Amino acid sequence: xxxxxxxxxxxxxxxxxxxxxxxxxxxxxxxxxxxxxxxxxxxxxxxxxxxxxxxxxxxxxxxxxxxxxxxxxxxxxxxxxxxxxxxxxxxxxxxxxxxxxxxxxxxxxxxxxxxxxxxxxxxxxxxxxxxxxxxxxxxxxxxxxxxxxxxxxxxxxxxxxxxxxxxxxxxxxxxxxxxxxxxxxxxxxxxxxxxxxxxxxxxxxxxxxxxxxxxx
Amino acid sequence: xxxxxxxxxxxxxxxxxxxxxxxxxxxxxxxxxxxxxxxxxxxxxxxxxxxxxxxxxxxxxxxxxxxxxxxxxxxxxxxxxxxxxxxxxxxxxxxxxxxxxxxxxxxxxxxxxxxxxxxxxxxxxxxxxxxxxxxxxxxxxxxxxxxxxxxxxxxxxxxxxxxxxxxxxxxxxxxxxxxxxxxxxxxxxxxxxxxxxxxxxxxxxxxxxxxxxxxx
Numbered sequence: 001x002x003x004x005x006x007x008x009x010x011x012x013x014x015x016x017x018x019x020x021x022x023x024x025x026x027x028x029x030x031x032x033x034x035x036x037x038x039x040x041x042x043x044x045x046x047x048x049x050x051x052x053x054x055x056x057x058x059x060x061x062x063x064x065x066x067x068x069x070x071x072x073x074x075x076x077x078x079x080x081x082x083x084x085x086x087x088x089x090x091x092x093x094x095x096x097x098x099x100x101x102x103x104x105x106x107x108x109x110x111x112x113x114x115x116x117x118x119x120x121x122x123x124x125x126x127x128x129x130x131x132x133x134x135x136x137x138x139x140x141x142x143x144x145x146x147x148x149x150x151x152x153x154x155x156x157x158x159x160x161x162x163x164x165x166x167x168x169x170x171x172x173x174x175x176x177x178x179x180x181x182x183x184x185x186x187x188x189x190x191x192x193x194x195x196x197x198x199x200x201x202x203x204x205x206x207x208x209x210x211x212x213x214x215x216x
Numbered sequence: 217x218x219x220x221x222x223x224x225x226x227x228x229x230x231x232x233x234x235x236x237x238x239x240x241x242x243x244x245x246x247x248x249x250x251x252x253x254x255x256x257x258x259x260x261x262x263x264x265x266x267x268x269x270x271x272x273x274x275x276x277x278x279x280x281x282x283x284x285x286x287x288x289x290x291x292x293x294x295x296x297x298x299x300x301x302x303x304x305x306x307x308x309x310x311x312x313x314x315x316x317x318x319x320x321x322x323x324x325x326x327x328x329x330x331x332x333x334x335x336x337x338x339x340x341x342x343x344x345x346x347x348x349x350x351x352x353x354x355x356x357x358x359x360x361x362x363x364x365x366x367x368x369x370x371x372x373x374x375x376x377x378x379x380x381x382x383x384x385x386x387x388x389x390x391x392x393x394x395x396x397x398x399x400x401x402x403x404x405x406x407x408x409x410x411x412x413x414x415x416x417x418x419x420x421x422x423x424x425x426x427x428x429x430x431x432x
Contacts, residue, residue, distance in 0.1 A: 067242065067244070078386060080388045080389060082321065089337065124315070127335075127337045160337075
């Protein structure tokens with residue numbers, strides 16, 4: 001199984017029936033494809049609606065938060081950006097899933113810029129991680145150059161401080177248990193030593209460390 | 217009620233060098249192409265653009281950025297228009313990046329007579345630099361100041377001749393909010409109807425806020 005599919009499958013198990021969820025562009029979007037049976041969620045699109053769905057007929061008045069054409073499911077609701085971010089900051093979004101460049105021991109997240117290289121702007125990311133009830137970072141464990149992305153301290157500009165609830169990578173799952181970064185699951189066939197080798201941050205290992213469930 | 221339907225030539229008389237211009241739209245969806253083109257054709261320069269993003273090079277306000285007539289941009293995202301980043305890096309254009317939820321609330325505050333807004337978004341990040349942090353009820357917030365502009369450019373799906381406006385699907389985004397925060401408000405209307413034909417409950421921007429209506 002490709003790393004991205006594995007990550008998306010595991011994240012999907014974190015979502016509960018009836019949740020309002022915001023999925024970031026890219027890997028996080030894939031999570032919607034792997035929801036367990038009986039779990040129905042409502043996707044929020046921060047540009048102004050609840051009920052994001054697959055594209056059927058292109059409608060120039062509908063786009064997703066990446067500016068791409070998309071659909072709306074039956075029962076969708078539209079609103080302006082002020083209301084949209086009231087939903088986000090006001091704690092009405094149960095979970096957001098987004099990618100990460102770096103996460104650190106303080107549950108800090110960096111995912112919006114690389115000085116001198118990539119300055120796209122934060123868009124809605126800073127509001128989403130501050131306001132969502134649960135923040136799940138779905139990312140590949142290491143950077144393209146092999147460097148660790150889970151670090152003692154983020155070196156890139158932060159998106160927000162102490163907001164990450166969970167990190168899901170192709171090697172395992174970490175949660176912040178009473179503020180302490182804790183490994184709770186290993187991906188199938190992955191050894192603890194491999195995770196230690198590829199993780200820059202210090203982390204605890206849950207006493208009931210188990211193999212990552214991947215759903216159907 | 218008086219008709220405010222007018223021609224592009226007439227509204228072009230409002231454009232001035234150095235103006236601040238708010239625009240509706242998210243990646244161009246909800247941005248009025250005719251009004252952007254009129255601004256471009258007028259040749260005015262040193263503009264300050266305030267809106268969610270700089271879209272793609274060929275959509276929304278993208279062509280304005282490419283024309284070199286923009287001195288300053290206040291937006292949440294510039295990553296899908298490489299021309300914005302290039303001009304920013306070259307020092308030809310100033311860009312202030314603002315979290316999306318903060319940007320819309322700063323505009324709302326500007327239009328609602330508020331002295332600012334308090335938001336937890338941006339705490340501990342570069343967004344906090346130079347801003348006041350206030351503790352309210354044991355929680356920290358940043359004081360974000362209101363934004364206003366000389367001109368607002370809206371794109372409505374339907375509107376009457378007086379300027380009552382309805383925004384379809386995800387085109388609403390910043391449109392109704394900027395209508396409150398600018399000294400002069402222009403709307404491009406795709407489907408123009410007679411006064412009295414638009415159900416009052418569908419009106420997202422009341423005619424009282426709109427100064428000029430241009431038919432698509």
